[in-house]
Amino acid sequence: MGATLWYPRCDGLLLSHLGYPYMGFLWEALPLVNDYLKRFFKDVQDLAVLCFWAVAGIFRRPFYLREIIEQMDLLGVGSLPIVILTGLFAGMALAIQLAVELVVFGAQSYLGRAVGVSIVREMGPVLTALMVAGRVCAGITAELGSMSVSQQIDALRVLGTDPVKKLVTPRLISAIVMLPVLTVLSDSVAMIGGYLVSVLISHQSFPAYWSSAGQAFTGQNLFGGVIKPFVFGFIIAIVGSHYGLQTEGGTRGVGRYTTHAVVVASTLILIFNFLITKLLISLYGWRT
């Protein structure tokens, strides 16, 4: 054993035997960290390239109008039930929580405004985007992933069609158009949910709730509430398409990449939600 201690081995045994077990572990972990970082930066680079060509596809012929309308139907109309249900119950739950707390301060009359600000600024865009990410981002990755593993993407390229323009750009356009629409619908339903709670539990009148809620609908709040889903729609379409086009490893690979896409899209939505909120507050001060 002693004879091998001096030998410059890469598995960390040398450092461990010299009395630095943690450094030995670090030495062993280095190649893994190296691989992980390489994969991460390659992913980021591929995402950036895909973003560029998908956006460029919006302005280049041919324009796949039929595909765009189909995707709007799938993404927008198809997501309506889940988005409405989410909005309704999120609004009701939020109103109950706030009603209980506002009573403590004698500020029940602010319930509509509190619900409105929370829904329009934060909960509406984020909850809608997360629900759509779960449904649509997974769908995009699974569909494009199945096409990848069955060589249909290669077939498109061989037939002289740009897969990004044909498959990704229509999904991107439909996502950045339909997600703001879905968010506005979700916000509206959430406000109605809040109203139901305020009438049935908090015993407020119709004018009291809605006049208070009306103060939440300022231009700045509404702008923030629409710009966020625009960005989230972009994330959902690009992340879903990226992992779909990268899929390999047969049907098992489709499942793995789909899960990965939803996790990454959801995480990015939360990160960008914070960044946009910070940016808007810096720009406007954001007082209602």
Add this chain to the structure above:
Amino acid sequence: MDHVSCTLGGKPVLRDISLAVQEDEILAILGASGSGKTTILRLILALIRPDSGQIFVDGEEISRLPERKLMRVRQKIGMVFQEGALFDSLTVGENVAFPLREAGISEEAVEERVRKILGFVNLAETIDMMPEELSGGMKRRVAIARALAACDPRVMLYDEPTVGLDPITSHSICELIIRLREIHKVCSIMVTHSLNDAFKVATRFLVLKEGRIIFDGTGEELKSAQDPFIQKFYQWSLR
């Protein structure tokens, strides 16, 4: 292909491959799984790039061309993928019409050409069927029809066109490949495991082993080759 080498996933797949295929020739590429047969087809289509060497299609060097310029080059090549790679959301007719519609051809002309080509592969009656309703052999024939519809190809590539098919269907696919050469005068490259099918259609044979060409010649030369691997491959394939 001129001194082409290619690495995939860190593993060398092709090593210093040089080969030329003439017009009116059907080249069969044979070899064990993982020997790099399909990689040659993917390189000719520029779906992947070589590490070194040059690839010419119809006299044009393609290995360094950007993707947008490759679209024009690929219009000279028809490709039949292993499982057909038909678009499963489109009907047979729409699959064959796909490249024509992408090219902006009028609907009347598209319909006429689709019916003509499907007739050529004896599948006129399947025009409204979905790919999932077709047998394996029918899928390959639709894939051939789609490749023909895309253009009047100068080169046809077939990736295991008869794999998983019964002998009668395999024979019909082989006949179709021969008819294509006779009528359209295209040069063809067929990757296959089946020596029987290769002998039916090919005018020239190439054997790959571990990414290198170990044989390039006629069928008669292949039969009498002294290389132990080729002899073993030949004997086992004809069993």
